[in-house]
Amino acid sequence: MGNILVGTCSWTDPALVRSGWYPRGRRDAAGRLRYYAERFPVVEVDSTYYGLPGERNSRLWAERTPDRFTFDVKAFSMLTGHPTRPAALPADLRDRPRDAAVLDEVWARFTAGIEPLREAGRLGSVLFQFPPWLRPGERADELLAQTARRTRDWPVAVEFRHPDWWREGNAEATRALLAAHGMAAVAVDMNQAAPAAVPPVAPVTAPALSVVRFHGRSVSWGQGSKEDRFRYAYDEDELRAWLPRLHALAERTDEVHVLFNNCCADAAVRAAETMTRLLDQGGTEHRP
Structure with missing residues (x-):
């Protein structure tokens, strides 16, 4: 039976910081991460989607957390x-054409940015969340193949946003x-009532890792602000x-x-706390 690690997709979300979940004296950058890591064994770093990770930050994250703490990036x-957006790129790349050379450089800097986590044995996975317009087909197959070549020896997890990937008839492929x-x-x-809802299937495609991401069940999924899309409190x-699927x-x-x-506010950490308790009650092996 593999370990089940429960956490959230950010520890720095402004709404979480404003919610009061972090106590006084633990609200600076170092204090927040240490406080979070005392309560959960894994976290997803979502900031690296919006900007390239830096080696210094990765090194600090590893230093501020226990030896077995895991980062999904x-x-x-x-x-x-x-x-x-151009502003998301390093200054020296912003005015250059978005050609193969720039893409190669972005890959190189992303790789360097997460290397301290890999060296410390803290990198759980690199999450590739592909856009909702990427459908199954030759173009997608080539993109996956290119990604596999670029990420050789990395722990990689893939989330498809277009529902066709996991619909009956395509799921096995x-x-x-x-x-x-x-x-x-x-x-x-x-x-699941959203027009582009991805079916809640839980396939196993790699022996080392499975990932489940709980996006919430907001009726505003796919529209409105980020808070509208993700405002949801699981009961x-x-x-x-989900426990039988997690056990499987x-x-x-x-x-x-x-x-x-x-x-949204402290909804994610509260849900993670509840899921941890439910797994404990069921006698499931998971890493505290």
Whole structure:
């Protein structure tokens, strides 16, 4: 039975900081991370989607957390085919054409930025969340192949945002494609009434890792502000319903990362606390 690690998709979200979850005296950059790491064994770094990670920050993250604490790092937007604002790029790359040379340089700097986490044995996975317009097909197959070549020897997790990937008729081909590249499939929980809802399947495509991301079940998914899309508080029954699937994943992989992305105020950390308690009550092996 693999370990189940529960955490959230950010420890620096402004709404979380404003919520009061961090106590007085623990609200500076170092204090927040240390406080979070005392309560959860894993976190997703979402800031690396919006800007390239820096080696200094990665080194500080490793130094400020216990030896077994794990970081999942979200891939920079340009690496997954998302629009990338010029301001998100380093100053010396902003005015250059978005050609293959710039892409190579972005990959090189992203790689260097996460290297301290890899060296410290703290890198749980690099999450490639592909855009909702990426459908199954030749173009997507080539993008996955290119990503696999660039990330050789990395722990990689893939979240597809277009629902066709996991719909009946495509799911087995998607599973086989990710397995062939050694990439872990990301399962999601979201509002299934949304037009572009991804089915809540939980396939295993890599023996080392499975990832489940809880986006919340907001009726505003796909529209409105970030807070509108992710404003949702899971109740205990909704989380308990996932326990059989989490147990099944843990039986087939070395580690399962359960990450809450309903980042509105303290909703994500509260859901993570509840899920941790439910797993404890069920006698499930997970890393505190």
